[in-house]
Amino acid sequence: MLESIGLDERDEAVYDALIRRARATVADLAADCNLPPRVTARALRSLVDLGLASTAQGRPVVYAALPPDSALEAVLRERERALNGVRSHLSGLMSLYRAGSRFAHPGELVEVISGRDEVNRNWAQMQRATRTQVRGFDCPPYAAAAGHSEPNPVELELLARGVKYRVLYDSSVLELPGWLEDVSAGIRLGEQARIATGLPTKLAISDERIAMLPLLRPGDNAVTASYVIHPSPLLDALVALFEAVWERSVQIRPSAPPTAEDLPERLTPEEEKLLTLLASGATDKSAGRALGWSERTVQRHITRLLRRFGAQTRFQLAMEATRRGWI
Incomplete structure (x- = not known):
């Protein structure tokens, strides 16, 4: 039970015995736990170091258990402070890792996946691995057979879990039957949608950790291959491209039925x-x-x-x- 604060099984047995006695010598506790005196003494030193026990002057040395609620709470607070220190250091370590990995193995920063099913599988996996937000440029053609005739089920699932989606649609999607109903379903669940003319490419970005950039030739009517881009200057450039185009685009707002308080000139x-x-x-x-x-x-x-x-x-x-x- 107490392994998480640094006590092994024998340390915990000695601590339980000391709690029951409140005060005891090494010999008393060794007999209670059926342990060698040397092992018992080492366990008691661990308890004293953690602040769970104290010693009294005299021969033989008497060990006293400190109140478990306050003593263990103090240990837990100290462990939490240490963990918070590690967490604060984590972002710095990740920055160093990304900076190093960008150039250590440049051939691994971009991979190519082929096949419509493989592209769809990677797209679903990338979405499900997202922690904060998915950003993307959306325009035909599509890897999914349904295209935009029905909503993206993974997106609807993640929106319900609090993952943000910011999607920029090319105006060419307006030619697709069912597009407006599909996008409206996502907007109602929280998707932020905008529309623009002449998007430079299809694109999907998960957080700032990975992106998919379809490999398309003129005349292709489906996505059958895609680049997968890992943390790198190229990924940074794609994130910057998305944000720049997003700022210049037109927001698609969910329509709300008029209320009695609406002004006469309110749009339908x-x-x-x-x-x-x-x-x-x-x-x-x-x-x-x-x-x-x-x-x-x-x-x-x-x-x-x-x-x-x-x-x-x-x-x-x-x-x-x-x-x-x-x-």
């Missing part, structure tokens, strides 16, 4: 989605596909919104909606 959920899509650079056709509308319906809504807010252009309309905090 469909109008919020429409303006978010337009602000990201979506065409009327792609916005209509995402919303399940015809191009004519999209244009009719835009015309109505322009008149409603006195805007001359779509850009002015999007700026006004942003100013009001609606997109």
Whole structure:
């Protein structure tokens, strides 16, 4: 029971015997524990060193047990202080480790995985190993057969556990059927989603420890190979790239049904989605596909919104909606 504070089985037996007697000599405790006097004396010295027992002057030496609650509590506090010291040193050690590993074996910093199933397996493993957050650029094509027709089950599981997801979608996803419903499911659970035009690549980053960068050739309609990038200057550059593009992107907000307190000019959920899509650079056709509308319906809504807010252009309309905090 007390191995965690440095006592072995015989030390603990001597301590239990001393607790029962309160005060005792080496001979008394050796007889109680059926141990040699030399072993018993060594165990008693360990107890004194830990602050669990004290000695009294005289011959033979008498050992007294200190109150276990306060004595053991003091030992535990000291152990906790030591562990906290190790924890505080850990980040420094990890920085040194990363700095050394980046150049000790440069050939191991980037690996290539091949095969659609292997890419999917590594993607799931990488997500499940995440402690704090997953960041990514999302755009077609996909390794998963379902693409964006259904939510990522691992993401939904991790969001429920408190792992943060920040995902930046390329505006080309607006052409995909079911995309809006899929992303909305993640947003409702806490995903932070933004949209931008012309993302440079697909990308996934787990914390700042590992990244996946798909290997794609022009015309590929599925991800069948990927780079796996370990801590290195390349990984640092990918993290910086994500953050820079994230700052310039348009947030996708979850739509909320209007309440009785809403102002008359409050946007409907469909109008919020429409303006978010337009602000990201979506065409009327792609916005209509995402919303399940015809191009004519999209244009009719835009015309109505322009008149409603006195805007001359779509850009002015999007700026006004942003100013009001609606997109």
